[in-house]
Amino acid sequence: xxxxxxxxxxxxxxxxxxxxxxxxxxxxxxxxxxxxxxxxxxxxxxxxxxxxxxxxxxxxxxxxxxxxxxxxxxxxxxxxxxxxxxxxxxxxxxxxxxxxxxxxxxxxxxxxxxxxxxxxxxxxxxxxxxxxxxxxxxxxxxxxxxxxxxxxxxxxxxxxxxxxxxxxxxxxxxxxxxxxxxxxxxxxxxxxxxxxxxxxxxxxxxxxxxxxxxxxxxxxxxxxxxxxxxxxxxxxxxxxxxxxxxxxxxxxxxxxxxxxxxxxxxxxxxxxxxxxxxxxxxxxxxxxxxxxxxxxxxxxxxxxxxxxxxxxxxxxxxxxxxxxxxxxxxxxxxxxxxxxxxxxxxxxxxxxxxxxxxxxxxxxxxxxxxxxxxxxxxxxxxxxxxxxxxxxxxxxxxxxxxxxxxxxxxxxxxxxxxxxxxxxxxxxxxxxxxxxxxxxxxxxxxxxxxxxxxxxxxxxxxxxxxxxxxxxxxxxxxxxxxxxxxxxxxxxxxxxxxxxxxxxxxxxxxxxxxxxxxxxxxxxxxxxxxxxxxxxxxxxxxxxxxxxxxxxxxxxxxxxxxxxxxxxxxxxxxxxxxxxxxxxxxxxxxxxxxxxxxxxxxxxxxxxxxxxxxxxxxxxxxxxxxxxxxxxxxxxxxxxxxxxxxxxxxxxxxxxxxxxxxxxxxxxxxxxxxxxxxxxxxxxxxxxxxxxxxxxxxxxxxxxxxxxxxxxxxxxxxxxxxxxxxxxxxxxxxxxxxxxxxxxxxxxxxxxxxxxxxxxxxxxxxxxxxxxxxxxxxxxxxxxxxxxxxxxxxxxxxxxxxxxxxxxxxxxxxxxxxxxxxxxxxxxxxxxxxxxxxxxxxxxxxxxxxxxxxxxxxxxxxxxxxxxxxxxxxxxxxxxxxxxxxxxxxxxxxxxxxxxxxxxxxxxxxxxxxxxxxxxxxxxxxxxxxxxxxxxxxxxxxxxxxxxxxxxxxxxxxxxxxxxxxxxx
Numbered sequence: 013x014x015x016x017x018x019x020x021x022x023x024x025x026x027x028x029x030x031x032x033x034x035x036x037x038x039x040x041x042x043x044x045x046x047x048x049x050x051x052x053x054x055x056x057x058x059x060x061x062x063x064x065x066x067x068x069x070x071x072x073x074x075x076x077x078x079x080x081x082x083x084x085x086x087x088x089x090x091x092x093x094x095x096x097x098x099x100x101x102x103x104x105x106x107x108x109x110x111x112x113x114x115x116x117x118x119x120x121x122x123x124x125x126x127x128x129x130x131x132x133x134x135x136x137x138x139x140x141x142x143x144x145x146x147x148x149x150x151x152x153x154x155x156x157x158x159x160x161x162x163x164x165x166x167x168x169x170x171x172x173x174x175x176x177x178x179x180x181x182x183x184x185x186x187x188x189x190x191x192x193x194x195x196x197x198x199x200x201x202x203x204x205x206x207x208x209x210x211x212x213x214x215x216x217x218x219x220x221x222x223x224x225x226x227x228x229x230x231x232x233x234x235x236x237x238x239x240x241x242x243x244x245x246x247x248x249x250x251x252x253x254x255x256x257x258x259x260x261x262x263x264x265x266x267x268x269x270x271x272x273x274x275x276x277x278x279x280x281x282x283x284x285x286x287x288x289x290x291x292x293x294x295x296x297x298x299x300x301x302x303x304x305x306x307x308x309x310x311x312x313x314x315x316x317x318x319x320x321x322x323x324x325x326x327x328x329x330x331x332x333x334x335x336x337x338x339x340x341x342x343x344x345x346x347x348x349x350x351x352x353x354x355x356x357x358x359x360x361x362x363x364x365x366x367x368x369x370x371x372x373x374x375x376x377x378x379x380x381x382x383x384x385x386x387x388x389x390x391x392x393x394x395x396x397x398x399x400x401x402x403x404x405x406x407x408x409x410x411x412x413x414x415x416x417x418x419x420x421x422x423x424x425x426x427x428x429x430x431x432x433x434x435x436x437x438x439x440x441x442x443x444x445x446x447x448x449x450x451x452x453x454x455x456x457x458x459x460x461x462x463x464x465x466x467x468x469x470x471x472x473x474x475x476x477x478x479x480x481x482x483x484x485x486x487x488x489x490x491x492x493x494x495x496x497x498x499x500x501x502x503x504x505x506x507x508x509x510x511x512x513x514x515x516x517x518x519x520x521x522x523x524x525x526x527x528x529x530x531x532x533x534x535x536x537x538x539x540x541x542x543x544x545x546x547x548x549x550x551x552x553x554x555x556x557x558x559x560x561x562x563x564x565x566x567x568x569x570x571x572x573x574x575x576x577x578x579x580x581x582x583x584x585x586x587x588x589x590x591x592x593x594x595x596x597x598x599x600x601x602x603x604x605x606x607x608x609x610x611x612x613x614x615x616x617x618x619x620x621x622x623x624x625x626x627x628x629x630x631x632x633x634x635x636x637x638x639x640x641x642x643x644x645x646x647x648x649x650x651x652x653x654x655x656x657x658x659x660x661x662x663x664x665x666x667x668x669x670x671x672x673x674x675x676x677x678x679x680x681x682x683x684x685x686x687x688x689x690x691x692x693x694x695x696x697x698x699x700x701x702x703x704x705x706x707x708x709x710x711x712x713x714x715x716x717x718x719x720x721x722x723x724x725x726x727x728x729x730x731x732x733x734x735x736x737x738x739x740x741x742x743x744x745x746x747x748x749x750x751x752x753x754x755x756x757x758x759x760x761x762x763x764x765x766x767x768x769x770x771x772x773x774x775x776x777x778x779x780x781x782x783x784x785x786x787x788x789x790x791x792x793x794x795x796x797x798x799x800x801x802x803x804x805x806x807x808x809x810x811x812x813x814x815x816x817x818x819x820x821x822x823x824x825x826x827x828x829x830x831x832x833x834x835x836x837x838x839x840x841x842x843x844x845x846x847x848x849x850x851x852x853x854x855x856x857x858x859x860x861x862x863x864x865x866x867x868x869x870x871x872x873x874x875x876x877x878x879x880x881x882x883x884x885x886x887x888x889x890x891x892x893x894x895x896x897x898x899x900x901x902x903x904x905x906x907x908x909x910x911x912x913x914x915x916x917x918x919x920x921x922x923x924x925x926x927x928x929x930x931x932x933x934x935x936x937x938x939x940x941x942x943x944x945x946x947x948x949x950x951x952x953x954x955x956x957x958x959x960x961x962x963x964x965x966x967x968x969x970x971x972x973x974x975x976x977x978x979x980x981x
Contacts, residue, residue: 088513710755
């Protein structure tokens, strides 16, 4: 890695841009930034490309956008507009100025339920429009898989489609009017019947002179998105300039406002799942099924199903009809009965005997979730390699789809590449991520894309079916268009943007498809004394490049039970989202923009508000684990150096807790002094913590000391030799009291002991210290964590090797044993054994016999329990909270299970500078739920942090699962 520059090193923007920055700051109310941090965040999108902008503008109003465009025109600086940044072809990155519409220009201005229209700003998130329209029984028709973070402006720019384009068409088919500014500064409104055509001199004449060319080469089928869709300008098509501007990828005009058409929500959509021997055979059936007028036809491959099972468990995939390829076909009807009859008719038409029908409801939703999960998880190939975009959404006529898929499989085989095709079979549009060797051989990328373009052209198709051409495919347009058509595109752009300032290098006069590739320029960073990154070959660079930018971390995942990304949901700043942080780390290992190595201030800023919640490790389709990356960065930054004081106070908290609680009088004195607020605030302030926080209390009698008094036999039996004894009448388990449960909240461990005893287990409580090193990990003290874990392995390892389950009390510590332990001890068989044998209480109690207590014990009746439940983030991300919910619900409890982090997140919410964000995160889910709780409702949280946050901010005391069960024994 390169050495760090001076902390105040100026941003290396071009000298000719510096005056523009000053003028922008004088005119723009929103943010204008030329910092390396902002430029890093916006240097790439969801594509393979990296183009570092000179300036990022985050406008607060439309007036800000107009001013930015004006000043850039005067300075001759190019402009790229950006929504959610999920463009797969490199459509939303560029040199010069990038304008981010998503943060502030996201208002739904009006919805007219009678006219069935909506007026929106460009930054409106697609799913937000769906929610706003739903009370009127309406929706926007096209629905791409990224709809919970994609903006309408971006969808219009790319002419996005989604599964239901079969019924509702592309985005262009659902546009009524656009308010736009072109590259010359003209602002006008475009729509049907020639509206706006006269605002652009020479446009009508250009169309008239090229009628034959437009009629023969453009608009041949619905998913012909590549190039400019000038067929909408034909007189027989209504001379609709609004539709023609859709899909121009910001290279012709900048959109300021849009009026879009809404459609009625189907009253009773019914899902038919059809099984086939292969995907090409499934594709062969599509033309027959289209005659049944379905709402959607989606294709899935068996390899995609295997990827989902591997990532989310076998239970994530419901039973499917027999086959190796499936079509998911949605049909509608005036009533549920009509829809069911239409479904049965479709099954009769299909050339397969393997079929299942799902009426609207939870089972149909589960089936659709498979498709949604697959869209993200396809970023890893069946072999586990990184899957890259580039040839992501080619489309052919549906009648050519089967033949195209067979030829495409042969092309992949010729190149020795792997990928899983899936997608919108009803429109002939195929998605695939391919393990192209971008790390070390960009030449293969070019050759493959050239051959793939020639292949799709032979089948009469389009290079892009919904994502646009961008930097990935614009150079390939001559494969499907004549030179006359290519020239026509250039003439069209020239009428609107003669100086080529709007998204240059895209569609017209394209940059080479292998220029500005991100991955080949990233240097390997091999392990030292930190994490092993074994799933990424030990390369930190490969790990951070797991993030391809799909942006699921920007979505509100809470409604679907997700936890990612809590700080972004609080701040809505790209700096504070998993993707933004990953981009900064990618720039760190690239070494050209961020040159300060591990101590770079940009890296510190990007990671500062990461809660280390680990939610991204499970919720991110690519498996990004920002908590691990943050710990690794801190480890390398501070290795053999003096650390911030809170690293010693909070990072060594288990050490201090053990010392204090080991002597009862000392614990009592410490608790008394810390209950005195002026003294507590002083201690907090000196320790680098926020003085508004409450201080933790220490147990006057640690759990293991209490057990020793209660049961000398149990502790004396806690040895490997006795654990292997065969005389025990009851199955043995180890109750592992972590540092928090032992020294700070021993009642939680006591309750777990009572439950395990009642459930028929012979419970072993090890006498030796066994700290997992969690707080050392979260503060980046990985060498210290490894030493802590070496002691833990001495204590717990023999039990795990003997096959005895280890039951954790604190979920964050349990998560360490299931995940980080293997990263810090990758070659230690004891670590593997401990990871495999560590369980939560709920996992044990819901496990089948002989591990679980089935047949030996009955759970107490919990029908009198109404609870607000806050799963710990690490519980959600590492173990999964499903067993806990099942155990409670089967016992009759009524639950409101929260999504998202509580906001304290271990040391995060305690640290100076984090209090406000910690509270904002708590306001996402936790605090509103506690305020809305009914009389008699209880708050359940196994996590020490979660209970602390609720007590600190709401005065609510929480109980663990074990305590709730133990209370009713």
